[in-house]
Amino acid sequence: MFVFRIAPIFILPALFLLAFASDVKELEWWETTIFYQIYPRSFMDSDGDGIGDLKGITSKLEYLKELGVGATWLSPMFQSPMYDFGYDIADFYDVHDEYGTMEDFDNLMAKAKELDIKIVLDFVPNHGSNESVWFEEALRGHEKYYDYFMWEDGIMDENGTLRPPNNWNSVFRKSAWEYREEVGKYYLHQFVIGQPDFNYRNPEVVEEMKNVLRFWFEKGVAGFRVDAISHLFEVDKEKFGGRYPDEPLSGDSTDDPENYNYLDHIYTKDLDETYDMVYQWREVFEEYSKKDGLERVMMTESYGSPQVTMKYFGDGERDGSHMPFNFVLISDVNGDSSAAEIKYALDKFLTFKPIDKLANWVAGNHDNNRVASRFSPMLVDGVNMIVLLLPGIAVTYMGEEIGMVDGYVSWEDTVDPSGCNTDDPINYVSASRDPERTPFQWSSEKNAGFSTGDKTWLPVAEGYETLNVEVQRTVERSHLNIYKTLAKLRAEPAFRHGRYESVAFNSDVFAFRRWHDGETYIVIINLRDVTYDIDLTYFDNVLGDLEVVVNSLDSPKTVGDVFEVSAVPVAGYEGMVLKLI
Structure with a gap:
């Protein structure tokens, strides 16, 4: 191991950003809490069937309180045939029977209220299920429900074979169109075949989805995370002679015409009408916030450029999403990234966001590899420091607080349609989301304490015993x-209201400063197994000594250790929170 003593190298300009206005304002609950995402199927099984459920979640709410979490977002728990494990909703007004009953949901809400934990649900507005009453009625010719979905005539080729209307592909590969003989037309499904897209050019669909929001708000939920919002609208076919046009080739490196990335989705993604719909939903949120004083929060899922993401906040006249998800820690960086790349990714959202809006930070979710697998098990605490201590709102995916890793799921055990649709028993793992969805690891007991059953819906990850x-x-x-300590530290004024400055000291060491009203903290994360001495006088007005407040699991230091600002030793993979004394 090499040891270097270095002065700070000016890699990227230090970015000074005011997290809030100079006059400290009173913050809403959602602006200060930690959101903890629960994937219900994998969190806790109460009845031994190998599938997580609402009673299981209720039984573990004290654990969230123990963590310092004030809100939990539940992935879909609505009635569903489970082709896409809850994202194909058959009844937006009821609980999936494998997860329990509406009474179980009401009990969950009551227990959460008792513990002062807010419940946020997953809203899946883009599509429903082909086993829903709405779709079944559409197939029977019921005009109202037929118009809930997107239908198109097929094209007869030169051999007399009926083909899909155009070249649009599903996110999960292959054609986005599926033929139904009952009506003699194809329906659009931007995701799996069992998820027919809704027709948002139909005012009745718009009102139906607003009523879904109202139904659950009446039950006391504190908000919604809105799924796959980018796909909500398709181009108006009347502008193209009454038929949906082909999408152009993307020029992507893939040579598979059935791959989603083969096309440039200019007619099916990020259309302007989508933002207007978000602004309309915000009005429903505000309707209930005014009714009982509880601010309802909207989180929107959209993977795209900062320019696109920022549109979800609002248009200057109307408000939209409170939290357009910031996925830079998932999409822009990983364990191979340099400190400069980390800095660039983090500063990007802060640079683009409106000055009066908050950033948010999320490093993992049910669709992406876990932090310990995507970065390194050695960087779990460092990434949690970033998520919890940067200015803005923190979101943690269940298991990231203990450093869970992706589980191995064989081709035979794979159930995620994204993996199954590859038709590839060798390379399916690159598309499957099952590894990050394996059961939560509670204990060393059978099935990691997740279930008493003989088989779980996905296998428990190896190594759960320790x-x-x-x-x-x-x-x-x-x-x-360490996570609990960070959650408490997050409530300090320097992190809740303080300013922010970041720097890449070299290719391996990233650091940021938070300060407010005379208190200064510096967070350092070393991305590599190389030791450095870092001169932190780079930061203005940081002079004297620093005390270790929190440090990563394998750090050689002890809380309370004191170091001179001009020469702070940083071990390989070490993460530290230091306070100026």
């Missing part, structure tokens, strides 16, 4: 206990 909540609770130094 990587679980129970083990990490019982030792002084663990990812779990």
